[in-house]
Amino acid sequence: MIKSSVELIMAGRRQRRRRWILVTGLLALLACILCCAMLLLGNTIYPVTEVIRALSGEQIPGASFAVNTIRLPRMLAGLFAGFAFGLAGSIFQTMLRNPLANPNVIGITTGSSAAAVFCIIVLQTIESVVSLASVMAGLATVMIIYLLSSRKPFSIGRLILVGIGIQAMLDAAISYLLLIGAQQDIPAALRWLSGSLNGSQMHELPPLMITVLICTPIIIVLGKQLSLLELGEQAATSLGVRTNTVRVILILSSVCMLAVATSVTGPIAFVAFLSGPIAKRLVGSGFSNALPAGLVGVNLVLGGDLIGQFAFETRFPVGVITGIVGAPYLIFLLIRMNRKGSL
Template identity: 75%
Template sequence: MTTNTIAYIMEGRRQRRRRWVVVTSILAVLAVVLCCAMLMLGNTIYPVKDVLRALTGEKIKGVSFAVNTIRLPRMLAGLMAGFAFGIAGHTFQTMLRNPLANPNVIGITSGSGAAAVFCIIVLHTSDTVVSFASVIAGLATVILIYFLSRGRTFSIGRIILVGIGIQAMLDAFVSYLLLVGAQQDIPAALRWLSGSLNGTQMEELPSLVAAIVIFAPIVIMLGKHLSILELGEQSASSLGVSTDKTRVALIVSSVIMIALATAVTGPIAFVAFLSGPIAKRLVGAGFSGAVPAGLVGVILVLASDLIGQFAFETRFPVGIITGILGAPYLIYLLIRMNRKGDL
């Protein structure tokens, strides 16, 4: 390898790094702007100075209650859940080398959702129990999908097909619960199933925040290994990656974040599905897309919530808006994969 070739490779790497830094910084700025908008906008629009005074503990009539009790928990829930959905969706899509392999499509979110609805309608449990049940059900769903899709070799197609089947069964179970549940519990369950930030309280957020603080760094640190896993099982093993241990760490970390986010906001449609491809298109190849995907998830959730609140005469939950955005992309992706023979 000549000196010119090495210099060319290094220059290309520097350009890709600059692109990653610039794009990630822009995404972070957009996320901050949307966070500020969530705190300022509502039935009454408050100026930045009043919002800051309320956040620092100063008592301002009307402002303090609206900002600290209603808007701040809503914003934090959207921020944390969007990041969790985005980074987890990117992890599954990259690890399984298929854009359809995201937690929404392969049934993981449905597992967490079914457990949460069961707790809400049948057991009438506290939010803490709902969160715990969501995590356990999410992990149990992953284990079930893994065992049902086992074969002589690791097959991405089998995992996706089994996951879709599990999702269908869990969705049927949720429908049954809604049919037999008490009428007074149905509105809360339906609002939760649609994916909503409405009524979020600060007491619901500590477990989700803790999960992201603990498990998001694990996913980010394993980003290099995740990129190698994308090359395939044999290639990753030959490059010294412990594929089983890496996959288990990534799956457990992602499922816990997804499950706790689902317990707080409900299964917000298509955020995990869209975030990874959008981030990958923006930052390009060569560097981990975990952080950009998380930021794209934040932007999708917060922007969709603002659209749902203020763009129409009727206010819509965030999950309906993200569903409208994601459904056309899913159809396009299925058509493209069918033409390429990947389905």
């Protein structure tokens, strides 16, 4: 009897592992297809052979400039920023055991946005300064939120409420800056706030790529401790998890990715919010959904950008498309949580 029970458990685990591998592989394949579409499609549709030749350094009139200067930076920005938003959002939701506890809702990306708008409208600085300021402001915002909500015992509800309060204050500051800003500066600020891959340049991408490549392995290594944190503070501590240390490392890694991604693309709406729940539905329980959530984020950003470019007569930034998709889900989630008494 015991042997058969163990066999059933192991069989179930193997089935969940196969499902995780299959879903992750399909998400990665879809991301590759979308990356190729980003390179091939535009005002002029180039053959695959010409795109490959242009990427290899061969000078092809028209194609070399379009592929290497416009489409490749746009694709890489969407790839790495989407992965950063998806992975970081999933980490916050998993660690805090609440689907509302994502960077968009608790004010982290809003801190980066406020700093960027201040630099654009008030200081009128160059793009590199705007990016640096948004990164520093994102880190400062999460430190303030964590310090204001870190009274013992640690409370998820307190952190979310503090974050919502900080977000409301920063949103008010952004609105004020837009009201007092010069007319010629407001369009640039609004383009940045909408979240867009337009104008992505290769020299902006190395910090984002390096941050994602460094922080992702850290988060994956801490995946087991993250799963234990889902059980609650006391249960995780009794199982030997240094909860404060693990939580700080996960938050810093996630916020670094979020802040750098936001500095490159602006706050692309709802990607961090949607990626975790979608990945969890696809993968199921039993294995970490961090990597699938990152891939879902990639697909949302790249797919949303392609839809925004080619599905309508007017071209829309990717943040508008993801916002249209994400807003109904947020309303649905709030209604469901209210019925369950979670709010």
